[in-house]
Amino acid sequence: MDYIVSKGKNAKKASKILSILDSNTKNKALIRMAENLVNNSQAIIEANKIDMEKGKEKGLSQALLDRLLITEKRISDMAEGLREVADLPDPVGEVIKMWKRPNGIRVGQKRVPLGVLGIIYEARPNVTVDAAGLCLKSGNAVILRGGSEAINTNKCIAQILKDSCVQCGLPEGAIELIEVTDREAVNIMLKLNEYIDVLIPRGGSGLIKTVVANATVPVIETGVGNCHVFVDESADMAMAKDIIVNAKTQRPGVCNAIETILVHQNIAERFLPYIANELYKHKVELRVCQDSKKILLNTIEDKEIFNYIKDVTIEDWSEEYLNFILAVKVVQSIEDAIDHIDLYGTKHSEAIITRDYFNSEKFLNEIDAAAVYVNASTRFTDGSQYGFGAEIGISTQKLHARGPMGVEQLTTIKYIVYGDGQVRI
Known part of the structure; x- marks a missing residue:
């Protein structure tokens, strides 16, 4: 419990800094993340070999093993996805629209980060990269909890990404990985309302149903695909x-x-x-x-x-x-x-x-x-194919976000109001 809460505290603290971080600093961090992934390809592949061997011993299907597999090409694709995200317009701070009321006040809608996102996912190490990149670009901190099948690969990738962020002056809590594979870690995340603003489950129907049924933290439901x-x-x-x-x-x-x-x-x-x-x-x-x-x-x-x-x-x-x-x-x-x-x-x-x-x-x-x-x-149906650079999941619900979730979908709005001394009568 204390371990998960400490991750939450770190992420929450980092999210305050990330929410007002300038675009140039975020983009530099994304480019550094891409470079360091490629430069450390061999270490990632070696970690992935351990997970692949264990996956075969567990009898994972060929399709799941394909999801788990990391190759030079897939690392290159992940890095390119980060570069594409860096090239996207920064959604944070965008004033979507503004209008003037008869009493002279001006009311506007401004994009702001969601805060801290908790991502719970299964045997897809690329999600570690996609989620970290998209959350950083949109000014959010992220707590990642991948499946046990990919634990070694995820630990290696997450450390590279965290180090890249620190090298660029970002707070250490910007990217947090839950390194324990005990399912109790997920149960704690589901109710960590004090530190996590939104949960996004990404995986099979069993995982998604469990998160939706048991979470007290708001959930964006992603895609079982029949x-x-x-x-x-x-x-x-x-x-x-x-x-x-x-x-x-x-x-x-x-x-x-x-x-x-x-x-x-x-x-x-x-x-x-x-x-x-x-x-x-x-x-x-x-x-x-x-x-x-x-x-x-x-x-x-x-x-x-x-x-x-x-x-x-x-x-x-x-x-x-x-x-x-x-x-x-x-x-x-x-x-x-x-x-x-x-x-x-x-x-x-x-x-x-x-x-x-x-x-x-x-x-x-x-x-x-x-x-x-x-x-x-x-x-x-994929964030990169739609021009989002990457995606954090495919939302199949109708509230807030639907379809591939890119950087805009990881923001919300707040109303900004300019006055000149008006009071309500």
Whole structure:
């Protein structure tokens, strides 16, 4: 308990300094963080090897191991993300708008940091870098609590980032890492209202539900991703194939990968065998509805593919597989597809493949999700892909922030009022 509270006190003290820190100093620290990550690549990779070996011993899935893995390229990407964040406009201090009242007072809205953010996340060491960079740019202190699977990697990365900040004159508490893996540490963070202003959980549904259900600190809920692609009857089949293969197989263990495809009945007999053959090349298991199964039985010539086809269950429609598994359903209409997504989707990312302008607009307007795509992969739901440099998570809620959370989403507003001696009558 004392250990966590001391981290909270340090972060709270640092947040007061960070909230009024000038942009130039913050940007210099971000650039130094990027340089030192690259310069210490070998140390990070060596620490990561320990975590990878332990992960394999624990039987982590290939998708989770991919999330955990650190390479020279991924370190370079993390460093580039920090540089991109440094290049972004500083949101802190921006006066969003101002207006004058009849009595002469001028009322304005000004962006200010949230304060201290607590980030609770699982086996993704890149979150350590993204969260630290975005919080620094937006004038917030951060308390990081990563999963036990990545503890050695996170400790190495966090120390590099902390040292970089101190080298640039920032307070030591700007970036704090909880280095104990005991779950009690999380339970304490959830109720550390005196020192933590906002909690952001980033991981699987179990983690997010636990944080939301038990926290007394305000929570921004991030993205379990049960994402869909709807292949409309007017879809370009080659385009649909490319998008589905990308959205499922490029990195299946991330929240913006798709878990279900919905295929219009008028295109199903042509499209389903086509996409099944393509997905078989990537060893994707298909969990299919009865209509899909009937079509595939009658159209697929390579019987080996049936080793990768199973009957869907009702539970599959709600599943975030994070693996090489994809549910498949034939739908009667776009309305049927929208109803299915409304029932089973997690309001993360949804896509339609269509050449019908009316249907594309209908899908955009009626789908309730943080990101809705027409003729593009859901894998673009990402802070760097949206031009934010990085993201601290994908918010699937509707209050304050929604979608990829960049520096602006890590600020709030306060009202500033200029008067000339006015009093209320």
